[in-house]
Amino acid sequence: MNKEIFKPCFAEFVGTFGLVFCGTGAIIINEATQGAITHVGIAITFGFVIMSMIYAFGDVSGGHFNPAVTIAFTVARLSKTSLLLPYILSQVAGGVVASLVLKALFPMNQTLGVTLPAGSDMQSFILEIILTFFLMLVILSVSQGSKEKGLFAGLAIGGTILLDAMFGGPISGASMNPARSLAPALVTMNFQHLWLYLVAPVCGALLALGVWKLTR
Numbered sequence: 001m002n003k004e005i006f007k008p009c010f011a012e013f014v015g016t017f018g019l020v021f022c023g024t025g026a027i028i029i030n031e032a033t034q035g036a037i038t039h040v041g042i043a044i045t046f047g048f049v050i051m052s053m054i055y056a057f058g059d060v061s062g063g064h065f066n067p068a069v070t071i072a073f074t075v076a077r078l079s080k081t082s083l084l085l086p087y088i089l090s091q092v093a094g095g096v097v098a099s100l101v102l103k104a105l106f107p108m109n110q111t112l113g114v115t116l117p118a119g120s121d122m123q124s125f126i127l128e129i130i131l132t133f134f135l136m137l138v139i140l141s142v143s144q145g146s147k148e149k150g151l152f153a154g155l156a157i158g159g160t161i162l163l164d165a166m167f168g169g170p171i172s173g174a175s176m177n178p179a180r181s182l183a184p185a186l187v188t189m190n191f192q193h194l195w196l197y198l199v200a201p202v203c204g205a206l207l208a209l210g211v212w213k214l215t216r
Helices: 003-032 038-061 067-075 081-105 121-143 147-151 153-172 178-188 194-215
Strands: none
Touching (some): 038 153, 081 178
């Protein structure tokens, strides 16, 4: 793998590692401490870690850290097709390594932050589509435009994730990211309901792409 591909892929690996380690780690620690972090704290953690990773690696890889985002950017021709598979593999690998580290740190935890719906699959499926739609719309809007917009990309995207997680988390888990849901599922071998967290974010991201093109 040449440097042109290795560097952005490694950035996606580390960024997604950070997302899963801090985000699902907050869920695990909240369970271990009987709610010391709280739902609000978990939502803030997800928002802040994404904001931090975007500012750390956005200029290297574009700061996707999410297969649904990578797929939407590729369809929109805003990202090279040759990077699609390497990016997704890097994102999934980063998430899995993070879940393995968390498993080693908290061996008694059985779920490792696996995303599970509180109600029906269809309820969470629709909610995940809408949440990802809002997220992708913001990503497209701040990543494609003036340089001044780009300076606030991390803040805007992290804030949107925080908002989505704040109200959507108790129902669907507010994953919005196939890699975030796949990683703990693979490590714990808990594939119940996983399909909706793989499909819904991609649907939401592509829907946002269509709306973004119509409004631009």
